Amino acid sequence: xxxxxxxxxxxxxxxxxxxxxxxxxxxxxxxxxxxxxxxxxxxxxxxxxxxxxxxxxxxxxxxxxxxxxxxxxxxxxxxxxxxxxxxxxxxxxxxxxxxxxxxxxxxxxxxxxxxxxxxxxxxxxxxxxxxxxxxxxxxxxxxxxxxxxxxxxxxxxxxxxxxxxxxxxxxxxxxxxxxxxxxxxxxxxxxxxxxxxxxxxxxxxxxxxxxxxxxxxxxxxxxxxxxxxxxxxxxxxxxxxxxxxxxxxxxxxxx
Ligand SMILES: [Zn+2]
Numbered sequence: 366x367x368x369x370x371x372x373x374x375x376x377x378x379x380x381x382x383x384x385x386x387x388x389x390x391x392x393x394x395x396x397x398x399x400x401x402x403x404x405x406x407x408x409x410x411x412x413x414x415x416x417x418x419x420x421x422x423x424x425x426x427x428x429x430x431x432x433x434x435x436x437x438x439x440x441x442x443x444x445x446x447x448x449x450x451x452x453x454x455x456x457x458x459x460x461x462x463x464x465x466x467x468x469x470x471x472x473x474x475x476x477x478x479x480x481x482x483x484x485x486x487x488x489x490x491x492x493x494x495x496x497x498x499x500x501x502x503x504x505x506x507x508x509x510x511x512x513x514x515x516x517x518x519x520x521x522x523x524x525x526x527x528x529x530x531x532x533x534x535x536x537x538x539x540x541x542x543x544x545x546x547x548x549x550x551x552x553x554x555x556x557x558x559x560x561x562x563x564x565x566x567x568x569x570x571x572x573x574x575x576x577x578x579x580x581x582x583x584x585x586x587x588x589x590x591x592x593x594x595x596x597x598x599x600x601x602x603x604x605x606x607x608x609x610x611x612x613x614x615x616x617x618x619x620x
Contacts, residue, residue: 368586369534371512374578375415378408379488381473384547386435389538389578390416391531393509397423399448400529400538400578401430402439406491409439413446426507428516429497430540430580432456432525433553434466440495453518453525454500463494501527519569521562521602522580523553528569535575537591542569545582549598551611559602566602570595 367373374389388401390412397416402409416425429437429452437458440450471485505516515530522541529538541550542565551559570592577585577594585591601612610616 368576369536372531372534372536374584375412378403380404380435381470384581386581387578388412391509391514392420392423393512395423395510397425398507398509398514399425399427401436402427402443404435404438405489406439406442409442429456430527431523438492441493444495450497451499451501452497453527454502455525456497458494460494517568519565521558521565522550524558530572537569537572537574538578539569541580543579543594543598545579545585545594547581548612549601551605552613556606559606562602563599566595566599
């Protein structure tokens with residue numbers, strides 16, 4: 366969907382239940398920045414197709430918002446199209462981690478026959494592990510042709526999280542620094558990371574975005590809605606720090 370003049374979102378891409386995952390792109394006059402590649406090559410083909418249709422002559426570039434496979438799984442597809450990929454320097458994954466991801470996906474299939482047939486292989490067909498070509502270690506600005514975007518490090522969910530800010534249109538692509546509807550995922554990090562997450566929320570709040578594309582869930586299209594969601598995340602993280610466990614850990618069932 367088109368969010369603003371320059372900014373687009375590709376929402377609802379497939380992932381393990383209950384998650385769908387979002388991606389997006391910002392189309393400048395000369396370059397299109399792809400933000401995340403979905404969890405597999407099929408998702409990446411959809412993102413690529415929309416981005417190409419919007420500005421067919423633009424060169425593309427990918428940036429991943431974090432290290433988890435639902436945000437980098439389509440990298441190989443983009444690499445096959447000759448598109449360079451950048452991400453935080455901590456986005457370093459192994460083949461065995463990727464194989465474990467596919468196995469975990471297969472194990473979550475409810476139907477035992479489909480599980481035995483290992484139909485996860487269909488979901489991941491054509492999908493290969495592809496690590497970023499360029500490592501990002503600090504905030505930076507990218508020029509897309511009559512349009513700039515800022516890359517802002519927003520660690521917390523993982524140490525590798527970053528967000529993309531398009532100031533003119535007031536659009537923030539924040540990856541899993543913020544999820545909408547879904548309880549934020551604190552299971553992938555520890556209390557020191559959660560402290561950093563609070564700082565990251567302060568940073569994105571100061572930008573006062575009018576639109577936000579979260580890593581998962583519906584897009585936020587109103588500044589008040591964005592503020593409320595940021596505060597919701599703060600409350601959950603403070604509660605987790607007080608209790609010492611994440612809101613979706615088994616302990617949360619029997620507090
Ligand atoms: Zn995610």
